[in-house]
Amino acid sequence: MFANIKSQIHKLAENVNKTEISRLEAMMEEMKSAEDLDELIVKHSVSQREAARICGMSEASFRIKAQQARDDGVIDDVKIHANRYLYTLEHIRRLMEWMEKPSWRDKFAECVVMAIYSNKGGTGKSTTATSIAAGFALDTTERPNVLVIDLDPQGSQRIFSSTPDDTRMNSLSAVDIMLGASGEEDDGAYAEYIEAGYSHEEILQESIYGTHIAGFDVIPAFPDDERFTAKFWINFAKGGKLDFVEYLNKHVVGPLKKYYDIIIIDTAPNISPLTWTAVESANAMITPVTPRMMDWSSTCQFLNTLSGQFDDLPSKGENLKFYRLVVVNYDDEKNRDRDLLNRIKDSAGPSLANNIIKRSHAFESAARKYCTIYDLKSKDAPARQLEKARDSVDSLVRELRLEFADIDWGGSNE
DSSP states (O other), X not given: OHHHHHHHHHHHHHHHHHHOOOHHHHHHHHSOOHHHHHHHHHHXXXXXXXXXXXXXXXXXXXXXXXXXXXXXXXXXXXXXXXXXXXXXHHHHXXXXXXXXXXXXXXXXXXXXXXXXXXXXXTSOHHHHHHHHHHHHHTOTTTOXXXXXXXXXXXXGGGGGSOOOOTTSOOXXXXXXXXXXXXXXXXXXXXXXXXXXXXXXXXXXXXXXEEOSSTTEEEEOOOXXXXXXXXXXXXHHHHHOOOGGGGHHIIIIIHHHTTTOSEEEEEOOXXXXXXXXXXXXXXXXXXXXXXXSHHHHHHHHHHHHHHXXXXXXXXXXXXXXXXXXXXXXXXXXXXXXXXXXXXXXXHHHGXXXXXXOOBOOHHHHHHHHTTSOGGGOOTTTSOHHHHHHHHHHHHHHHHHHHHHHHTOOTTSOOO
């Protein structure tokens, strides 16, 4: 009987492999259409008057500058929508760079690499990662370049990627790049591209997808990224080495720091070698926690393991310069979470972020529509719910920005 079942499953796997579609086809199927993306781009575009204000000049002076920028090829033609000239976020970023306006990079010499890490599922790690990334990227004044690296094999960040074209490579995840660049896999897509003459840098760049928000990019994850954990334990059993956990920083994060100001790593809800790569690569970490008794209890157990996890890593946790617990999904309407929030404050002290992300139907609506809360229209959620969600995230982003400014990212933790 066992042999028959084994043969049955083997045959099933062979048949499935024959009909398996490429990752690129899968991504194109689940992503938004070009029309939908264009609509989102228009949603975040601004009028000529607002563009002038952002750039710090009169509308008349801005009009002359913008025309010069178009003549010089700095920006494409502006959009015309409802008989109005609209400047996209990409227009604004390119214009301000061309005009040498101060940016995030002028104030922060080091890239902030922030891991969103917790072993508790359902705490909104991916929503937190995406919301924070969008909140930073939408800052038209400092204009940080933000990258989200998805290390959760569920691959929820794929839905924010812009529609790929048929000419680019079959998409590679961070795991594909780690295993390929380290030589742990010599028969995967990474090895094929190297054999075809592509450099590591070119492969890395092709694995990055833009989004409808200028300055917000994504490296997506895929279900077979789970194999990283199996390969790690096989390698550890053979030699007792933890070098696998350094692969993300060595082959992905490290080479990309020169292009990005903030890199956010979205992790799976577990403690595993794959999440350890995020911890080893990061200089900042956030743990989201929902103020419910079971969630807080689980988070407490997780926090009790963190120091031990750090001790087992090559960096011993000394790479981390910043850590905060962030309360998410807080119900401020019925006050059912207030008592537990106070208990969390008492326990966490300064390790708890001052600002919380409140529970809002806008987050649920955004999840259903595969977009961020900043993309929603007034018809997608009640105005009060939209305002609550956006204000919560904006307040947390401002707090993080102020905290980051006080940290010596290149210094010692002593």
